[in-house]
Amino acid sequence: MGWPQITWTDGTTTNTLAFTYPPTHVAAYNAVAKRHDNVSSSGVRESILERIDNFLEIAMATVLSGADVENWNNFMQFALAGNQFQYYPDSSLSSFTNYLLEDTTWQAAYRAPGLYRFKLKFRQAVA
Helix, strand or coil, rough: CCEEEEEEEEEEEEEECCCCCCCCCCCCEEEEEEEEEECCCCCCCCEEEEEEEEEEEEEEEEEEEHHHHHHHHHHHHHHHHHCCCCCCCCCCCCCCCEECCCCCCCCCEEEECCEEEEEEEEEECCC
């Protein structure tokens, strides 16, 4: 099993961000319903479902200084602009999911000498 990777196309160039270390604390599912509920005076509930959004939240506990954090910065500049990208949970397989970055800020925070960390939230793109 390979670690995750992210690919994106910037104009005519396809870029790949291969994870140096795997993300931590990745939930199996993260869904949020956009729903409108109404409870009548008799207690009957009516729910109108608008949509269900699926998210992927990852914690990158170990990102190395140098090329690793620079590769993340290149990707984040693309993603922060609202562009869509492909997330491969296992880089050795061909299956991926299209996502958009839900976050509007990014900080590669200091963890230890030569190490950074951050958390990201991706929203699954709807075709």
